[in-house]
Amino acid sequence: MRRVLVAVLGALALVLGAAGTAGAHGRVSADIVDTASGRGNVVSFTFDDGPNPPDTLRLLDVLRRHHVKAVFCLWGDHVVEHPEVVRAIVRAGHTLCNHSMHHDDLSTWTPEQIAADLRETSAAIRRAVPHARIPYFRAPFGAWGASADVAASLGMRPLGWRYDITDWEPPGTDVLVQRLLDRLTPGAVVLMHDGGGNRSQTVDAVDRVIPVLRAQRWRFTLPEGC
Numbered sequence: 001m002r003r004v005l006v007a008v009l010g011a012l013a014l015v016l017g018a019a020g021t022a023g024a025h026g027r028v029s030a031d032i033v034d035t036a037s038g039r040g041n042v043v044s045f046t047f048d049d050g051p052n053p054p055d056t057l058r059l060l061d062v063l064r065r066h067h068v069k070a071v072f073c074l075w076g077d078h079v080v081e082h083p084e085v086v087r088a089i090v091r092a093g094h095t096l097c098n099h100s101m102h103h104d105d106l107s108t109w110t111p112e113q114i115a116a117d118l119r120e121t122s123a124a125i126r127r128a129v130p131h132a133r134i135p136y137f138r139a140p141f142g143a144w145g146a147s148a149d150v151a152a153s154l155g156m157r158p159l160g161w162r163y164d165i166t167d168w169e170p171p172g173t174d175v176l177v178q179r180l181l182d183r184l185t186p187g188a189v190v191l192m193h194d195g196g197g198n199r200s201q202t203v204d205a206v207d208r209v210i211p212v213l214r215a216q217r218w219r220f221t222l223p224e225g226c
């Protein structure tokens with residue numbers, strides 16, 4: 001009887017051990033995630049093309065005051081220029097996303113070329129913040145090509161979006177606020193920019209929109225698959 005019990009426990013340990021190994025080293029899904037985690041009126045804010053002081057630093061202050069956590073999709077060249085801002089992003093408890101080294105259109109690149117670029121970008125981020133967790137990759141211009149599969153093979157979930165507020169050509173803070181309030185749908189991952197130009201209007205819009213959305217019982221969560 002005792003021997004049987006030992007055998008059963010041994011088999012169970014094997015099964016659990018195998019599951020644990022799969023969990024730790026299992027392949028990340030290459031499906032592009034564009035959904036905020038949680039139910040009901042949830043939304044994920046994501047910010048691309050930084051780090052870009054002073055806008056990124058001011059955005060961090062805004063998010064801190066409103067107790068919102070976001071995803072920052074980092075442009076490798078900018079990481080090399082402003083490692084201290086990457087450290088500030090991580091210190092504030094936000095989540096990192098690899099957005100390639102030079103913001104190239106990767107859609108025609110070979111998997112090997114893409115892998116080299118993504119590895120270089122993650123290495124630059126980890127020179128700024130050793131052992132930084134980088135759970136996501138977002139393709140520049142949403143031009144994925146082979147990059148979703150490559151990112152997954154490197155342990156990063158491809159991060160898409162449902163709604164792009166098109167703030168790269170700043171239309172005025174009022175317009176950005178209105179776009180956010182009018183077009184938001186439950187579960188949306190929203191794409192905004194803290195880098196690639198003057199993003200002060202985006203920062204102002206985020207500062208104004210969060211209290212309004214909270215009053216409407218929206219909750220701010222991270223994207224699924226993190």
Ligand SMILES: [Zn+2]
Pocket residue numbers: 048049099103140141
């Ligand atoms: Zn971008």
